[in-house]
Amino acid sequence: HSAIELEDVAKDYLSHGEVVQAVKGVTLDIAEGEFFSLLGPSGCGKTTTMRMIAGFEAPSKGLVRLRGQDVTNVPPNKRDVNMVFQSYALFPHMSVWDNVAFGLKQRKTPQEEIRRRVGEMLEIVALAGREKRRPREMSGGQQQRVALARALVNRPRALLLDEPLGALDLKLRQAMQIELKRIQREVGITFVYVTHDQNEALTMSDRIAVMNDGLVEQLGGPREIYERPATAFVAGFIGTSNLLTGAATGGALKIGGGRVMVPGRDGDVTVTVRPEKITIGTDEPEPGMSAVRGTVAEVAYLGTYNSYAVSLADGAEITVFQQNAHDATATAERGDSVWLSWQERHSY
Numbered sequence: 001h002s003a004i005e006l007e008d009v010a011k012d013y014l015s016h017g018e019v020v021q022a023v024k025g026v027t028l029d030i031a032e033g034e035f036f037s038l039l040g041p042s043g044c045g046k047t048t049t050m051r052m053i054a055g056f057e058a059p060s061k062g063l064v065r066l067r068g069q070d071v072t073n074v075p076p077n078k079r080d081v082n083m084v085f086q087s088y089a090l091f092p093h094m095s096v097w098d099n100v101a102f103g104l105k106q107r108k109t110p111q112e113e114i115r116r117r118v119g120e121m122l123e124i125v126a127l128a129g130r131e132k133r134r135p136r137e138m139s140g141g142q143q144q145r146v147a148l149a150r151a152l153v154n155r156p157r158a159l160l161l162d163e164p165l166g167a168l169d170l171k172l173r174q175a176m177q178i179e180l181k182r183i184q185r186e187v188g189i190t191f192v193y194v195t196h197d198q199n200e201a202l203t204m205s206d207r208i209a210v211m212n213d214g215l216v217e218q219l220g221g222p223r224e225i226y227e228r229p230a231t232a233f234v235a236g237f238i239g240t241s242n243l244l245t246g247a248a249t250g251g252a253l254k255i256g257g258g259r260v261m262v263p264g265r266d267g268d269v270t271v272t273v274r275p276e277k278i279t280i281g282t283d284e285p286e287p288g289m290s291a292v293r294g295t296v297a298e299v300a301y302l303g304t305y306n307s308y309a310v311s312l313a314d315g316a317e318i319t320v321f322q323q324n325a326h327d328a329t330a331t332a333e334r335g336d337s338v339w340l341s342w343q344e345r346h347s348y
């Protein structure tokens with residue numbers, strides 16, 4: 001059985017006499033042991049979807065199944081899933097140890113087993129030796145690991161994490177992303193992870209559901225979603241992309257004093273190209289390449305790469321990223337007339 005299945009799940013809220021369709025019909029199938037992310041902008045329905053998996057909200061329609069069992073009307077405490085929130089919700093007056101042991105004590109787990117399981121879990125989240133600390137004596141990242149240990153010590157079949165790293169600064173967040181992925185591999189349970197941060201989702205996930213306005217726009221692995229965005233929304237939301245539109249004839253879109261290869265497509269087309277797939281230069285590219293002419297409008301030095309904004313004759317603007325070699329100077333400067341080229345397989 002799948003760990004978690006949503007079948008056409010929707011949620012309407014009544015807010016000041018008006019119906020808000022928070023989730024409009026989501027179907028998902030999450031495998032046992034998978035690191036699965038719900039990714040999308042604020043307000044697209046991620047948290048609501050998560051709360052329906054956990055049982056904190058009842059769907060307006062559709063079914064929720066855990067390991068093949070219909071739990072649509074089963075309360076949260078009977079679902080064998082645990083949820084970790086952005087606000088860690090630790091007990092401030094309790095030590096790290098007592099915070100993690102809390103759930104086991106409540107369920108009258110034998111002392112010896114509590115000692116063993118809490119000890120193991122603190123080891124896994126790299127907090128062994130910090131048992132006596134209080135939450136306020138710890139950094140944000142450490143507190144988040146305590147919250148994680150507290151959720152995992154109950155050995156839920158699935159862990160739901162709603163923007164758990166949102167309160168941390170960038171450096172710590174990146175470190176915790178790697179840490180979380182390691183922990184998930186180590187404990188081997190299903191993680192469902194909510195984030196609005198595309199890098200976070202790409203870094204950690206086995207699969208990602210990109211959500212927009214209450215619906216899943218695309219479901220796939222990180223590479224698939226990045227390289228083959230299914231919709232203009234996904235292309236725009238994940239990474240930077242260039243959208244070129246126009247009328248294609250004879251398998252090419254004629255723009256910017258050049259051509260974009262679109263074999264087999266005629267009529268109105270929209271083509272997406274990632275900035276890092278484009279080469280910038282002064283020589284005319286070989287036939288068979290997609291190639292357009294333009295003028296460099298801006299150059300930005302961004303450390304590992306340069307970003308160029310290039311204006312085409314017909315007004316379109318294309319962004320190009322070019323990796324910096326160790327002794328690099330910019331290949332083109334503002335005002336230069338340049339060719340942009342890329343292989344046909346890099347536009348879609």
Ligand code: ADP
Binds near residue numbers: 047
């Ligand atoms: P996300 O987590 O992706 O930011 P949410 O699931 O929290 O999105 O919210 C989706 C939509 O539903 C938003 O428009 C939000 O305002 C609305 N919403 C969420 N919870 C409630 C609620 N309890 N009552 C009314 N509207 C809500």
Ligand code: MG
Binds near residue numbers: 047048
């Ligand atoms: Mg949310």
